[in-house]
Amino acid sequence: MVLSPVIGKLLHKRVVLASASPRRREILSHAGLRFEVVPSRFKEKLDKASFPTPYAYAIETAKQKALEVARRMHQKDLRAPDVVIGADTIVTIGGLILEKPVDKQDAYRMLSRLNGKEHSVFTGVAIVHCCTTDAQLDLEVSEFHEETTVKFSELSEELLWEYIDSGEPMDKAGGYGIQALGGMLVEHVRGDFLNVVGFPLNHFCKKLVELYYPPRREDLQRVKHDSIPAVDTFENLSDVEGSGSDPAQGDDGGGHGRAEAGGDKRQGPAGMQGTDSTGTGESPPPFPAGLLELIDGFKASKALFVACKLNVFDVLKDGAPLKAMDIAGKIDASVCGTERLLDVCVALGLLEKTDRGYRNTELADVHLASDGEYSLHGLAMRSNDHFWNLFTDLELAVREGASAAFGRKAEEPVQSKHKKLQFMRAMHGLAMLTAHQVATAFDLSRFTSACDLGGCTGALARALTQEYPRLKVTVFDLPEVIEHVTCFQPEGRRPDWMSFTPGDFFKDDLPEADLYILSRILHEWPDDKVCELLSRVSSRCGGILVAEKVLEDKPAARGSLPSSLNLLVRTQGRERSLPEYRGLLERHGFRDVRLAHAGDRLDVMLGTRASPP
Numbered sequence: 001m002v003l004s005p006v007i008g009k010l011l012h013k014r015v016v017l018a019s020a021s022p023r024r025r026e027i028l029s030h031a032g033l034r035f036e037v038v039p040s041r042f043k044e045k046l047d048k049a050s051f052p053t054p055y056a057y058a059i060e061t062a063k064q065k066a067l068e069v070a071r072r073m074h075q076k077d078l079r080a081p082d083v084v085i086g087a088d089t090i091v092t093i094g095g096l097i098l099e100k101p102v103d104k105q106d107a108y109r110m111l112s113r114l115n116g117k118e119h120s121v122f123t124g125v126a127i128v129h130c131c132t133t134d135a136q137l138d139l140e141v142s143e144f145h146e147e148t149t150v151k152f153s154e155l156s157e158e159l160l161w162e163y164i165d166s167g168e169p170m171d172k173a174g175g176y177g178i179q180a181l182g183g184m185l186v187e188h189v190r191g192d193f194l195n196v197v198g199f200p201l202n203h204f205c206k207k208l209v210e211l212y213y214p215p216r217r218e219d220l221q222r223v224k225h226d227s228i229p230a231v232d233t234f235e236n237l238s239d240v241e242g243s244g245s246d247p248a249q250g251d252d253g254g255g256h257g258r259a260e261a262g263g264d265k266r267q268g269p270a271g272m273q274g275t276d277s278t279g280t281g282e283s284p285p286p287f288p289a290g291l292l293e294l295i296d297g298f299k300a301s302k303a304l305f306v307a308c309k310l311n312v313f314d315v316l317k318d319g320a321p322l323k324a325m326d327i328a329g330k331i332d333a334s335v336c337g338t339e340r341l342l343d344v345c346v347a348l349g350l351l352e353k354t355d356r357g358y359r360n361t362e363l364a365d366v367h368l369a370s371d372g373e374y375s376l377h378g379l380a381m382r383s384n385d386h387f388w389n390l391f392t393d394l395e396l397a398v399r400e401g402a403s404a405a406f407g408r409k410a411e412e413p414v415q416s417k418h419k420k421l422q423f424m425r426a427m428h429g430l431a432m433l434t435a436h437q438v439a440t441a442f443d444l445s446r447f448t449s450a451c452d453l454g455g456c457t458g459a460l461a462r463a464l465t466q467e468y469p470r471l472k473v474t475v476f477d478l479p480e481v482i483e484h485v486t487c488f489q490p491e492g493r494r495p496d497w498m499s500f501t502p503g504d505f506f507k508d509d510l511p512e513a514d515l516y517i518l519s520r521i522l523h524e525w526p527d528d529k530v531c532e533l534l535s536r537v538s539s540r541c542g543g544i545l546v547a548e549k550v551l552e553d554k555p556a557a558r559g560s561l562p563s564s565l566n567l568l569v570r571t572q573g574r575e576r577s578l579p580e581y582r583g584l585l586e587r588h589g590f591r592d593v594r595l596a597h598a599g600d601r602l603d604v605m606l607g608t609r610a611s612p613p
């Protein structure tokens with residue numbers, strides 16, 4: 001039985017499910033779809049940091065899975081199937097993406113993170129239409145994602161381990177299977193259940209409707225865009241030639257008068273099948289959803305900045321949900337404006353809306369309230385107050401080059417106390433997120449003293465002293481920075497085991513150290529200044545630890561692009577590749593320069609030299 005008429009549209013096509021997931025196979029075959037299964041060989045190793053959202057990552061992975069199968073099948077038979085379906089399911093919590101656990105400990109880490117909390121499950125789906133002409137493969141990809149929110153009960157350690165020992169978590173995103181034993185861990189689900197299991201069937205059908213029945217212009221006014229047509233709207237939808245009852249063929253078999261001259265044939269994705277759904281003789285291109293999202297991206301950023309500036313996430317932190325009117329009162333803003341801003345924050349995944357009002361998502365609680373240990377509120381504020389304006393000069397910076405733009409409106413002298421603190425908060429938020437990974441990227445136990453040049457609030461220095469209790473660490477930064485470091489220390493006072501020394505690393509004497517650290521410093525400067533700084537440290541130490549996002553050989557990863565433009569509008573510096581960093585370090589006597597990844601946003605290089613006599 002085929003309940004959904006759009007599934008019927010695929011019945012006479014050669015459909016391939018590019019997935020090894022038994023759940024996806026089951027969901028689609030229960031829906032009446034006939035297909036072959038060809039598991040994808042695509043390695044799920046895309047750089048998560050290079051995607052603007054977790055779902056963009058899931059969509060891209062789904063797409064690559066499907067494309068790999070389409071291309072492989074085409075190569076083998078010189079004929080690809082008509083349609084290849086790929087999917088990828090991920091779990092996100094607190095900004096982290098969880099996939100399938102690699103072992104029991106990993107499953108334990110995942111389930112402990114989810115324990116007692118709410119998280120999101122995203123499935124990205126790609127529907128690839130293939131067309132082979134003269135042995136040439138032409139592919140058209142349609143993609144979408146679905147989000148479902150799942151809340152776990154508070155679970156005991158014993159129960160978690162019992163569940164892990166059942167073996168169920170191992171091949172499941174986030175380490176649980178909601179359809180089986182894992183269902184017992186779940187308190188509630190908001191959204192499509194099957195999406196959690198691995199395939200958002202409902203959205204898939206809507207997408208097929210969009211692809212196979214693009215609305216005619218006159219219908220646009222009366223058909224709600226995203227609804228699945230009722231079964232009686234498209235009766236007898238067989239693709240069999242001469243069936244005579246496809247409404248697209250223009251007879252009256254339930255076709256509801258769609259037979260006008262030049263009417264749409266509604267056979268599938270317009271681009272692939274030359275369908276004329278506009279009546280103008282030209283096929284409309286695929287809907288450029290990603291591009292539109294990009295065009296609107298600045299509005300999303302600004303909404304986030306304004307919500308931070310108005311302290312929306314502070315008002316809602318750890319508290320009961322509040323209605324728009326109450327929030328408006330607390331942030332001193334209009335009710336209608338506040339409500340719109342709150343709804344946008346819901347759409348962006350920063351807030352949740354329930355019958356009782358709005359509340360922070362975990363992401364907002366951890367990163368957007370101003371007082372958390374891992375708060376990025378300072379970074380959002382600096383982006384709003386400083387980078388936003390600088391980016392209005394991007395065109396000029398591109399036309400004239402960094403050196404011409406630099407100095408005109410570039411880096412502001414960090415003048416007022418407010419600005420200084422905002423700068424430090426932004427740096428502190430970023431450093432806190434990566435400090436542990438930078439500190440542990442290499443074994444530094446052979447060094448006895450370290451100096452973090454431009455170490456700002458000492459976030460990295462603190463992580464180093466925690467990792468190497470015998471390491472004596474000095475933070476060296478400008479006097480106007482050192483003046484304010486105390487308020488960033490957890491105990492509200494400077495710790496005894498670290499020292500802070502004020503100075504300018506281009507001009508003043510540097511503290512003696514065995515290891516010099518330059519974290520996010522070198523990219524701020526052009527090569528001549530980098531050389532000046534490296535020659536100041538090279539003769540005095542046994543090693544150098546440099547933390548930067550290293551440009552890869554392939555076209556720049558998306559994650560490093562905004563930073564690269566940031567440097568263009570703001571400084572004369574630039575991001576560099578590993579050979580470039582290696583060249584600079586080797587020129588100053590550092591040998592054996594090694595690279596380690598410290599998470600998605602930062603890489604660490606360690607270079608050593610024979611200790612000075």
Ligand SMILES: O=c1[nH]cc([C@@H]2O[C@H](COP(=O)(O)OP(=O)(O)OP(=O)(O)O)[C@@H](O)[C@H]2O)c(=O)[nH]1
Binds near residue numbers: 039178
């Ligand atoms: O509650 C549940 N949550 C998730 C699952 C299953 O988890 C996996 C997710 O992994 P992925 O999307 O990478 O898919 P694979 O299994 O590796 O198959 P592919 O060949 O398509 O890459 C998926 O199987 C979900 O069904 C679950 O069962 N319950």
